[in-house]
Amino acid sequence: MKKANVVVVGGGQMGRALVGGMLASGFAAADQLTIIDPNPECRQWWAQQHPDVATGEQVRDHAAGTDVFLLAVKPYLVPDVAAGIAKTVDRPTLVVSIAAGVPLKTLCDHAGHQRVIRVMPNTPSLVGAGASAFCVAAGVTDEDCQWIRQALAGVGTVAQVAENQMDAVTGLSGSGPAYICLVIEALADGGVLAGLPRPLAMTLAAQTVLGTAKMVMETGRHPGELKDAVASPGGTTIAALKVLEEKGLRAALINAVETSARRSGELG
Ligand SMILES: NC(=O)C1=CN([C@@H]2O[C@H](COP(=O)(O)OP(=O)(O)OC[C@H]3O[C@@H](n4cnc5c(N)ncnc54)[C@H](O)[C@@H]3O)[C@@H](O)[C@H]2O)C=CC1
């Protein structure tokens, strides 16, 4: 199903990140994609940024010949959207939902079949550095599984998980880009406070996060060990680490992931 025709329902932040990443990776061509969004400003954004990608207001006008419906609307809208698709198509077409918290059972009940995949992607998919996990319902074929793996591998890393791990994935990597952006912004503020011009502070902050993540992944060394390698005895880093421990950075991040995961469960 490599050349699948995909209708993306919801052309907002995450739809843009995923489709942008799929186009950039070459996984999908513009003429295989249609974006459905009732918001005219959103369709205008697509027309300007991706003029070769078709847009429309209603799924029913674009459902013919569709191989995959990718649901990228807010979680509370997903049941109605899935039910609308079920009324429009007369065969069990693959439905992929990226909505936080919405369980496979709800998706299957409204889609009217079990050829359904639940995905939790994240926004760095836009630049090919996403982190996604997915789980599948009983009607999903090996070919469907391969399709979603290839689609997500084209925009970052991908893992298949049990459905009961999806809320945890949401709390960590789904919401995670927001935590890290906060960290980058705050690090840059610190640099400005210490006397750096804002653009340089932002570049140093972002590159430090990027480089550290790359080092963790490429060396396979424990982050604690890599942290120790930065902290000289009696030096600057250990003085700063003491502040972060006193201010509870670890606990704050652990609680953030746990709270997002719990919220994901509530959304369903
Ligand atoms: N933003 C993120 O970082 C992530 C979001 N998600 C999930 O992605 C989904 C979308 O989130 P965002 O893109 O952030 O929201 P968003 O608000 O940016 O985009 C949603 C889009 O859906 C459109 N829409 C509303 N009703 C519609 C309908 N009936 N048919 C078609 N389109 C309709 C809206 O006009 C809007 O453009 C959510 O379910 C969220 O849980 C998952 C992972 C990460």
Ligand SMILES: O=C(O)[C@@H]1CCC=N1
């Ligand atoms: O905030 C949210 O609900 C979505 C799900 C994961 C990231 N953003």
